[in-house]
Amino acid sequence: MLKTLKTYGFLFLIGGGVLLADQAVKAWIEAHIPFARQVTPLAAFPWLHITNWHNSGMAFGLGQAWGPVLLALGVVYALGVLLAFPAIARSGWWLRWGMAIQWGGALGNLLDRLRHGYVTDFIAVGRFPVFNLADAAISLSVAFLLLGELFGRAEPSPEQTPAETSPAPEETPHA
Numbered sequence: 001m002l003k004t005l006k007t008y009g010f011l012f013l014i015g016g017g018v019l020l021a022d023q024a025v026k027a028w029i030e031a032h033i034p035f036a037r038q039v040t041p042l043a044a045f046p047w048l049h050i051t052n053w054h055n056s057g058m059a060f061g062l063g064q065a066w067g068p069v070l071l072a073l074g075v076v077y078a079l080g081v082l083l084a085f086p087a088i089a090r091s092g093w094w095l096r097w098g099m100a101i102q103w104g105g106a107l108g109n110l111l112d113r114l115r116h117g118y119v120t121d122f123i124a125v126g127r128f129p130v131f132n133l134a135d136a137a138i139s140l141s142v143a144f145l146l147l148g149e150l151f152g153r154a155e156p157s158p159e160q161t162p163a164e165t166s167p168a169p170e171e172t173p174h175a
Contacts, residue, residue, distance in 0.1 A: 007086045011100045018104025022133040023111060029122045038124065049124040056118040061129060067117060074110035078103065094148025102141035108134030 033039060033052040040049050057064040081103045088095050109132075112119040121130040 008082075010096060011081070011085050011103060014097065014100035015104035015107065018101055018134070018137045019107045019111070022105065022108035022137070025133055026108075026112065026120045026122065030120060033122075047126045050122055051124050051130060053121040053124075053130045054116070054118040055121050055130070059129075059131075059135070067113065071110070071113045074106060074113060077106055078110060081106075092148065092152065094144050094152040098141040098144035098148060101137050101144065105134040105137030105141065108132070108137070 029050070029052050033050065035052050035054065038049045038051040040046060042048060055061055055064075056067045058066070058070055063070065081099055085096075085099060088099065109119045112134075119132065119134075121132045121135070123132060123136070124130045
């Protein structure tokens with residue numbers, strides 16, 4: 001049990017936090033803003049609107065008829081992360097953060113699909129399609145994953161021996 005908590009604690013803490021924040025804001029939006037109503041909360045930012053919008057498709061409203069497929073893919077992805085997460089080296093913090101944030105966002109949208117058959121979107125910025133906190137978390141996670149690839153340096157796991165991690169010595173030709 002302790003090993004499981006140690007292995008998954010980070011994923012559950014970060015991903016669960018994203019999931020809870022996403023679901024709490026969506027519940028507030030659904031309870032206080034009628035469907036398709038647009039509110040401008042800050043006069044200083046007239047391009048920022050809050051709305052209650054339903055999206056049965058995916059990003060940018062594409063694939064509206066794919067609801068069941070998207071639901072199945074969400075379940076497969078959520079389970080896949082649970083299976084893959086223990087294999088991520090503790091030193092790969094970019095990847096751990098990216099996967100945890102993405103997992104929480106994916107679960108937020110998956111829970112919407114399970115409960116309603118659609119995802120509740122509510123953030124409208126200018127003419128950009130309406131999105132939600134889960135979508136923002138998934139986008140942020142991609143930034144983490146890309147930054148990790150660019151700047152992160154994975155360290156060898158403790159199971160690897162020095163011979164496995166260091167390059168083979170070069171042989172000098174004899175004349």
